[in-house]
Amino acid sequence: EPEVTQTPSHQVTQMGQEVILRCVPISNHLYFYWYRQILGQKVEFLVSFYNNEISEKSEIFDDQFSVERPDGSNFTLKIRSTKLEDSAMYFCASREGDTQYFGPGTRLTVL
Amino acid sequence: AQSVTQLGSHVSVSEGALVLLRCNYSSSVPPYLFWYVQYPNQGLQLLLKYTSAATLVKGINGFEAEFKKSETSFHLTKPSAHMSDAAEYFCAVSEGFGNEKLTFGTGTRLTIIP
Numbered sequence: 001e002p003e004v005t006q007t008p009s010h011q012v013t014q015m016g017q018e019v020i021l022r023c024v025p026i027s028n029h030l031y032f033y034w035y036r037q038i039l040g041q042k043v044e045f046l047v048s049f050y051n052n053e054i055s056e057k058s059e060i061f062d063d064q065f066s067v068e069r070p071d072g073s074n075f076t077l078k079i080r081s082t083k084l085e086d087s088a089m090y091f092c093a094s095r096e097g098d099t100q101y102f103g104p105g106t107r108l109t110v111l
Numbered sequence: 112a113q114s115v116t117q118l119g120s121h122v123s124v125s126e127g128a129l130v131l132l133r134c135n136y137s138s139s140v141p142p143y144l145f146w147y148v149q150y151p152n153q154g155l156q157l158l159l160k161y162t163s164a165a166t167l168v169k170g171i172n173g174f175e176a177e178f179k180k181s182e183t184s185f186h187l188t189k190p191s192a193h194m195s196d197a198a199e200y201f202c203a204v205s206e207g208f209g210n211e212k213l214t215f216g217t218g219t220r221l222t223i224i225p
Contacts, residue, residue: 004154031211043155043201043215056212091154095211098143098162104154 023092117216134202
């Protein structure tokens, strides 16, 4: 069964460094999402992406964040200058019809 | 704006007992409702969904949920708990086509007592 994959599973970085989180959505899906889950808190929407542009973004998704679909398979989330409060689990999802399918997540730890 | 409230951050039930996880939603339009399960160190897996068809929805692993508009609820149930049901469960709402972002509840951690 097709699934969403994410790499790396765990990323440790220093505050102020740039990180790129990678996702491979399910191949025939056209809508992509990033969510994050700070430890002990709810899963929060960050951004949705369709047809090579952002459809919607949350207040969390400020100028430090960007998304890109650099080729036909990858979907990336870049955090330009990480802060301590960016430490979280980041989930990628792709959608077919009314259902979003989630990847296993990348745990980002900012030191 | 849409929101989800999950009553009970931790629920413990005995193996073989009824599982009831509560979810209430708020939405300005007819909602789409979802239950996802998260096993330790894994991603979110869809259990079931309501998208304006039958109000009683059956999902995987013997779970089901009933959409009750009058109560703005979408509680998740399973008649008989199994040890493998131990996980975190998230209720989520979206406004459907045109606005599919999911708004999640805070989650309920289900523990099964042998």
